[in-house]
Amino acid sequence: QEYTAIKIKVLEWTEEGKKTLEGKLPEGAEVHLVAATLRPETMYGQTCCFVGPKISYGVYQVSPTEFYVCTERAARNMAFQGIFPERGVYKSVATVLGSALVGSLVYAPLSVHTVGVRVLPMETVLATKGTGVVTSVPSDSPDDYATVTDLAKKADYYGIKKEWAELEIVPIINTPSYGNLTAEFLVKKLKINSPKDAKPLAEAKELAYKEGFYQGTMLIGEFKGEKVEAAKPKVREILLKKKEAFVYSEPEGHVLSRSG
Numbered sequence: 562q563e564y565t566a567i568k569i570k571v572l573e574w575t576e577e578g579k580k581t582l583e584g585k586l587p588e589g590a591e592v593h594l595v596a597a598t599l600r601p602e603t604m605y606g607q608t609c610c611f612v613g614p615k616i617s618y619g620v621y622q623v624s625p626t627e628f629y630v631c632t633e634r635a636a637r638n639m640a641f642q643g644i645f646p647e648r649g650v651y652k653s654v655a656t657v658l659g660s661a662l663v664g665s666l667v668y669a670p671l672s673v674h675t676v677g678v679r680v681l682p683m684e685t686v687l688a689t690k691g692t693g694v695v696t697s698v699p700s701d702s703p704d705d706y707a708t709v710t711d712l713a714k715k716a717d718y719y720g721i722k723k724e725w726a727e728l729e730i731v732p733i734i735n736t737p738s739y740g741n742l743t744a745e746f747l748v749k750k751l752k753i754n755s756p757k758d759a760k761p762l763a764e765a766k767e768l769a770y771k772e773g774f775y776q777g778t779m780l781i782g783e784f785k786g787e788k789v790e791a792a793k794p795k796v797r798e799i800l801l802k803k804k805e806a807f808v809y810s811e812p813e814g815h816v817l818s819r820s821g
């Protein structure tokens with residue numbers, strides 16, 4: 562599986578995050594959460610960045626001043642893909658629990674929310690897939706739509722500010738079958754009530770992927786008006802060129818198949 566790894570820069574740490582990292586980063590260090598995505602063309606619609614609250618993340622040095630936050634498993638893979646300075650080496654300078662990152666302000670590249678978005682908890686993030694960090698696009702990802710809806714409903718329970726989960730969901734892609742907010746349409750159509758409704762969510766995801774890719778048209782960005790199929794590699798290229806993303810591959814056998 563080849564992902565686009567999106568670099569989501571930390572603008573402001575939580576108190577807990579600050580404490581965990583105290584004295585462990587050089588002056589002027591830039592830290593990025595790294596989110597693995599299959600849909601770079603949807604990055605305009607990012608409204609938050611998900612971490613698994615119980616997942617342990619490492620902070621890995623990629624240059625004298627740059628660090629990546631991801632699971633150790635992902636860092637190990639990256640170390641054999643030329644992403645770190647020395648082949649096979651992926652030592653973390655700090656370990657941080659996802660819950661300690663929740664509430665941090667981060668910059669999501671290409672997002673319409675240019676002042677930043679928040680790190681929020683997603684209990685269904687798999688530590689065994691991608692980087693363990695998931696960028697949230699509730700316009701086009703049913704899982705993300707179900708999760709942000711739930712987070713806003715139970716903000717106190719999750720220990721977050723309601724408004725962090727309520728950033729505007731802007732239409733990114735129009736499709737003939739599901740309109741311009743595919744995820745909301747499918748979540749409602751399949752009567753999905755919770756981010757834990759795994760089966761209908763898997764079905765919604767499959768439908769959203771197919772319709773978005775083969776029938777979708779871009780409503781925003783440099784390739785507005787173009788078919789998603791054509792725009793996807795071009796948006797990806799922009800992100801790679803600007804060094805806001807890199808290619809991250811998941812070795813075969815570690816991948817959980819998309820259709821289960």
Ligand code: ZZB
Binds near residue numbers: 766
């Ligand atoms: C942004 C995005 C926008 C995504 C969208 C999907 C969609 P797959 O299809 O199962 O291979 N993801 C990545 N890593 C994880 C993880 N560790 N745990 C849970 N979810 C994860 O999964 C690839 C997609 O699942 C990724 O692409 C990411 O969400 C999420 F509009 O990134 B995506 C219809 C889907 N639309």
